[in-house]
Structures are given as structure tokens and as C-alpha cells.
Amino acid sequence: MFNKVILIGNLTRDVELRYTPNGTAIAKFGLATNRTYKDTLTGENKQEVMFIDITVFGRSAEIANQYLSKGRRVLIEGRLVLDQWVDQSGQKRSKHSIVAERVQFMDSKSSGEEGGYSAGGYTKPSQPASKPQMQQPTQQNNEIPSIDIDEDEIPF
Numbered sequence: 001m002f003n004k005v006i007l008i009g010n011l012t013r014d015v016e017l018r019y020t021p022n023g024t025a026i027a028k029f030g031l032a033t034n035r036t037y038k039d040t041l042t043g044e045n046k047q048e049v050m051f052i053d054i055t056v057f058g059r060s061a062e063i064a065n066q067y068l069s070k071g072r073r074v075l076i077e078g079r080l081v082l083d084q085w086v087d088q089s090g091q092k093r094s095k096h097s098i099v100a101e102r103v104q105f106m107d108s109k110s111s112g113e114e115g116g117y118s119a120g121g122y123t124k125p126s127q128p129a130s131k132p133q134m135q136q137p138t139q140q141n142n143e144i145p146s147i148d149i150d151e152d153e154i155p156f
Contacts, residue, residue: 003080004077005079009034012070014069015064015068025058025061025062027060027065032050053095056103073105
């Protein structure tokens with residue numbers, strides 16, 4: 001079986017952070033995604049908007065709370081889950097939501113910053129996005145250096 005969802009969208013509300021009794025962080029927020037399609041009857045372009053609830057756990061939840069806010073664009077990778085409950089009137093209710101395993105920032109508050117985080121932690125470049133400067137090689141000759149490796153040292 002395979003249950004994988006990849007979405008790009010904008011946060012519809014600020015992140016809500018809570019903790020379980022054993023100290024695990026849980027962050028919840030809404031995500032809006034859309035697609036444009038052409039109506040076959042009228043020929044006009046239409047938009048379909050989806051609103052999805054996202055849940056993030058652990059350190060990633062704390063980072064989401066710290067860096068994300070309403071309107072920010074993010075990429076979500078996770079799994080689809082079915083939430084079921086009984087409402088106050090006794091009706092059985094259900095909805096699908098996403099449990100995020102990876103969240104990556106697609107934009108930033110200031111134009112020079114980019115970053116992202118996943119289950120492994122937050123990553124942020126040390127410099128604004130720009131073309132890397134090429135450095136001149138220190139060796140002036142065109143010789144290829146020899147490497148002395150015994151076949152027993154090769155791991156494959």
C-alpha cells in the first residue's frame with residue numbers, strides 16, 4: 001500500500017501549537033490549494049479551491065509555529081488520514097486531513113531569505129540566494145592525482 005500526498009498552497013490561518021501530556025508538540029493549520037481548468041460547456045477558465053487541514057508533530061511542529069503564518073506558501077509532503085468523531089448532536093462526522101512528514105517554505109518574509117524544514121530539522125542558507133563565485137583551482141598543472149586505495153577498502 002502507498003499513501004503519499006504532495007501539496008503546495010498558502011496557509012489559511014496562523015499555526016496553532018499544542019502539547020500532549022507527554023510533551024510532544026502538535027501544530028495544526030489550514031492550507032488552501034487551487035487549480036485552474038477550462039469548463040467544457042462554456043469554454044471559460046474556472047478555479048477550484050480546496051481547503052485542507054494539516055497536522056505536524058514534534059520539532060517540526062515547533063518550527064512551523066515559529067516561522068509560518070497566514071498567507072505563507074509551503075510545500076507539504078505527508079499522508080492522508082480520515083478523522084472520525086461524534087458531534088454534540090450525536091451525529092457521526094468525518095473528514096480527510098493530512099499528517100505532514102515534510103514541510104518546505106516556498107517563500108519568505110524578507111526577499112533575501114529562503115529556508116525549509118522537514119522531520120530532520122530546519123535548514124536555512126547562510127547567505128541570500130545568489131550565483132556562487134567560482135574560485136580558481138590551486139593546482140596549475142593538468143595532472144590527475146592518483147589515489148592509492150586497496151580493493152578491500154571499497155565498501156561495495
